Amino acid sequence: MVEIKFNGKRYAYWQQVSISASVDDLAASVQLGVTRSGTGERLGINENSVVEVLIADTVVATIRPDMVNRHVNANSHSIAIEARSLGRELVDCQYSQTLSGLKLAEIVKRLCSTFNVPVQIDADTTLVPDFALQCESPANALINAARAANLLLYATPDGGLKLTEPTSAAPVATLVYGEQIEQFSVVDEYKLRFSEYLVKGYDYASDKALKGGVKDAGIGYFRPLHIMADKAGQSLGGCDRRAELERNRRKARAHRIDLDVYGWTHAGGVWEINTQVRVVIPDEDIDGVYLIGDRAFSLDDQQGSMTRLTVMRREAFLGEEAPAKAKKAAKHKKAKSKPIIYASDLE
Structure with a gap:
């Protein structure tokens, strides 16, 4: 059974439920719906509400509503809720911030703190020389930096984020x-794969251009992908390593x-x-x-x-x-x- 909990109240027996989460998304998504006889009344959720979603008394998502739709006719009323977890602000908002000389973990902490999003760090991270946002989504920059570091950054049941390695634990089932x-x-x-990957960068310390490349032997026709390396990615072993990561990750995915x-x-x-x-x-x-x-x-x-x-x-x-x-x-x-x-x- 799915329940939602807020303001000391619990509502259960939803007839339509969809609760989704991904390691490639900073916000879990929730859709709930129910239809009952009679005219009903307002649920009490507003734009500032923080709602826990539970399955069998276990919290699986902590959300803010994107939309609440109440429909009423002479015989029945229905309520539909669309919502996402607290990390949605990192996805939706356009923000500017420059951070220098910090490890990736500290960058994640600072941005999450700015948007009041809980965060768990469960990985050692390297130094990011420069990290800059200019009127852009924090989510895109954070996900790209996490991928360059071979880490995952994803939504957690408390509405926050977790920065960690892909698990190597034994199968749960x-x-x-x-x-x-x-x-x-x-x-x-197949569209995820390319015949060759060329990563270009620039070393400002030595004032010289950098590049590295690798091929995917499984693609037998010309289909190149050229990538401009950010400074965060260059710290992982140079452009050659970045190109290998991109090829191998795409082949597997x-x-x-x-x-x-x-x-x-x-x-x-x-x-x-x-x-x-x-x-x-x-x-x-x-x-x-x-x-x-x-x-x-x-x-x-x-x-x-x-x-x-x-x-x-x-x-x-x-x-x-x-x-x-x-x-x-x-x-x-x-x-x-x-x-x-x-x-x-x-x-």
Whole structure:
């Protein structure tokens, strides 16, 4: 069951639910809807409200509303809420700030403090010689700096952000097609890849131009990507290393799997991004450990409670070459599908 909590009140039994988060986004997104008989009354949420979203008494998002829509007719009333977590201000706002001689962790802390966004730092970070925003979104600059450092920066349940490495922890669950997995999609997004990567920069200390490049041997036609390196990225080993990171990350991200699994939890709790799962799909020769990059909870009167997980190899977030293909999956007996619980069955 999904509940929202604010001003000491709790509202439950939402009929339509979508709660999504991604390691590539600084704000989680929430959509809730319900229709009841009668004319109803205002929910009490306004533009300044901070709302906790709970699943099974676990906070999964802390949000501010983007829109509240109340619709009333002679027989019923409905409420629809669209909202995002507190990091949305870093996404929406245009801001100017210049910071010099600070580590990436301190830059993240300062910008989050400015916008009153909680932050957790769980990584060692290098010095960023110069970091400047000029009438631009803080989110874009922060995400680019985190990627250049091979780190993740993503929304947390308290509404804030976490700067950390892609997890190397053991899988939290094993998901088998026909058992926990209802359906899946294997996605090869070829447009993410280029035949060659050229990174250009400038060393102001020595007053000389810099460049580095690398090729993707899998692309057999001319499709170049030229990148102007920022100063934050150059601290990771130069333009050659930056080009390698870009190629390897794009090769890994071009192949992903979307999984629809029953319910919103596993044995250890609610599904979370930046955790690993073992995925077994025998007919696709898939049996390996993948990192959850995107997670979306949903509830409707057709499928009941479901979770969409987008998983990729951990190398997709590290910029490392993918390992050799895993051995063919062992055969699993196909278990009976778990019954779907409809919203109308909730008590």
